[in-house]
Amino acid sequence: MLRYLARKLFIYLLTFIVAVTIDWAIPRFMPGNPVDALVSRIALMPDANAALTSYFIAAFNFDQPLWQQYLNFWWALFNGDLGRSIMLFPTPVTTLIGRALPYTLGLLLPSILLSWYVGNVIGALAARRKFLDNSVLPFGYLLTATPYMWLGILLAWVLGSTLGWFPLAFGYDQSLKAEWSWQFFGSLLYHWVLPFASLFMVALGGWAIGMRNMIIYELESDYANYLMALGAPQRLVRKYAFRNAMLPQITGLALQLGAVVGGALVTEIVFSYPGLGWLVLSGIQNQDYFVIQGVFLFIIVGVLLANLIVDIVYVIVDPRTRVGLQGDAA
């Protein structure tokens, strides 16, 4: 069990180092000089010009040798310094991310966990039941093929714009002040419904299909046949099949995280929701590279941590990893 976790931990550490290196290397080795682009852009903002230019030179350290730049980058990272935003100079990028993060997490966590749970239940019910199967399967494929933003757009158009049931944009009513009151909380919840619903629905189909296929596979396996031959009730056999089919779905959850985060980013853009996606969009529109890079690192760390949690859950759920029988199966 320790070997299993240690191996995983090693991969995540390696991934983190690779990701940070990519983050460091891209501005330095891409065609075109980002500093030139930035300086020419801030020439339009004369008051901030001097402060910004000196900041860029200090931030990129182009006068130092490459290895020194690389070490500096890591040093800054461990001190929690992701640079300063250009569009909102001199706000540190970490502050901007800290402000946006609760919104993104508030969308992501419930939608990922709920869609995973509901999708698995639907898939398990559909397996080997002709009538349900015929409706769940095509509908599931349709949902997985839908681009995240398009379902968001459709929901916003039908439920928001045409019917007027839900607000079209923003994280809360713009006439309210952000404070701890019931009214503000209610507004938050009201604005949260549509983006959450679209994230939830897109992910649902994939889980249902995966679970259905796994259950069918498990029901055809030897232990299921043996139980059936012994005359065990259908319910019992299905229960065992469900438990075994859960395992790949847990691993699948870890693999899907990256895609879901991407989906959350674009969904936020559709609804002008003030999370990381909206931050990235304004970063792109303003060529605010530090913001984009900061969000990138944050997503990497978040996904790696989530992977680690999934691994620990996997060890708890699958006894085989504990005794070291099939440690590398996942």
Next chain:
Amino acid sequence: MTSTASSAPASPAPKTGRNEVLYFAFRNTKLVIGACVFTLFLLGAIFGPMLATHEPLTFDAPPGLPPSADYWFGTTLFGQDVFSQFVHGLRSSFIVGALGGITAAVIGMLVGFFAGYRGGLVDEVLNMLTNVVLVIPTFAVLLVVAAYLSVRGLGTEAMFIGLTSWPWAARAIRAQTFSLTSRDFVGMARLNGESTFRIIFGEIAPNMSSYLVMTFILLFGGAILTAATLDFIGLGPTDSISLGLMMNYSVMNAALQLGMWWWFVPPGLAITSIVGSLYVMNVGLDEVFNPKLRAL
């Protein structure tokens, strides 16, 4: 996949070889429906731009018109022809899907074949590489790369998508290769002194060709979805129109508030239909190739 659909045999009776596959292919409704939808959009991408009477990006039409005889899909808020944008965007989607899918398939096959066949240290190293790329949220990487590229073409976009989407394919191909490597015919080829390259592409690859086709189909669909997402966030090609960009323009310019559904419904519907048809085709192909799954 389209060639199987077009070269229809007149008599679906024969029972051996390729004809057997074709026989089951035409009786598989999933495969037939998927292939029809896919072909429909492919034809639209090939011939649509010839039918379009307006340029996709010029502002020569009255703004904000709903669909009419002159402007089949209506016009945008700035007076661009939506139909023309749509068919050109369709073309971009297929190009990105094909290029991105091919790039990912080639890398995935090379990594998977060599890791699975060679084993040992090669396998360890390639497996580690696969795991790292698998864990990295590739969309975030694409975000940073695309943001720093000031000029972006369809080709670069497709290449970067391909470079980040291969790991699961490599993993699946590695597992298949691993099981084939222990078979007798591979051992015979080894005894004959054939080169690694020949064994992989002459003995192993043909024996999992159906699997490779299905992997490619999924990579193709995945590349289209990823490209649409990137385009929507504003990091798409800077020199052409795409379905994701159309959605980006419509949302950024209040098409939702104005109820201009003809601007944002067609691009999303097209992506959903294309990718959905690919997935359904994949299930159909699985049933055709795998006798156990055939519903007779």
